[in-house]
Amino acid sequence: TPYSREELRKRFNMEKGFHCLVVARLFWFKGVDIVIEAFREIIEKGYDDIYCHILGDGPLRHELEKRIVNYGLTNHVRLYGRVPNEVVLHFMKSCDLFILPSRREGLSSALLEAMVMGMPIIASRVGGNRYAIFDDYNGLLFRPGDAHDLATKILKVYEDRELREKLKINAISTWWNMFSPDAVVKQLIRILKMVHGAQRT
DSSP states (O other): OOSOHHHHHHHTTOSSSEEEEEEOOSSGGGTHHHHHHHHHHHHHTTOTTEEEEEEBOOTTHHHHHHHHHHTTOTTTEEEEESOOHHHHHHHHHHOSEEEEOOSSOSOOHHHHHHHHTTOOEEEESSTTHHHHOOBTTTBEEEOTTOHHHHHHHHHHHHHOHHHHHHHHHHHHHHIIIIISHHHHHHHHHHHHHHHHHHHHO
16 A cells, blocks of 8 residues: 555544454354454453454444444444445554454455455454464464453453564465465465376376
8 A cells, every 4th residue: 555554544543542453244154243242341441542443334234333332332443334445455554453253254355465464363263264374373363252252362462562563474474375376376286286196197
């Protein structure tokens, strides 16, 4: 993106505090409600400088907005609706933590984008997340559907700057080694050679 992190944080009013990002359609299986429950716990514990930005739309938006209001989270959790991918990348460059709370998931394109952008990541221990995120190496994994475990992991990243830096560096490294175009081509060639060799025997 052509803008610096500082410019974007000023544009999005993120100059102060620790900012989390969720990019997901608002369906039950995407688990955005789990993030809101986790933030209820975080704010009740007195962490009033942690914020969450949720990009995406779907049938659960009205229910999630009601929870945000009922829990008194309107100053800390914001639903933006659907935004262009360019804006998603701007938020990724601005925010301090990416959260993928799905109850089920394949290999999330948003997760890979967050990795290549060098974001610390917390993801649920489901589906493709387990093959992209290696716990405590390039991200943290939490128990699916467990808002308390998610809240604990968010606070762990919030409080440990060295952990954040480690997760950033290793996320980028993992993307280059496993998911970059060069890495995917090499894996494809290796598979084709194995298939060709099997057919000749």
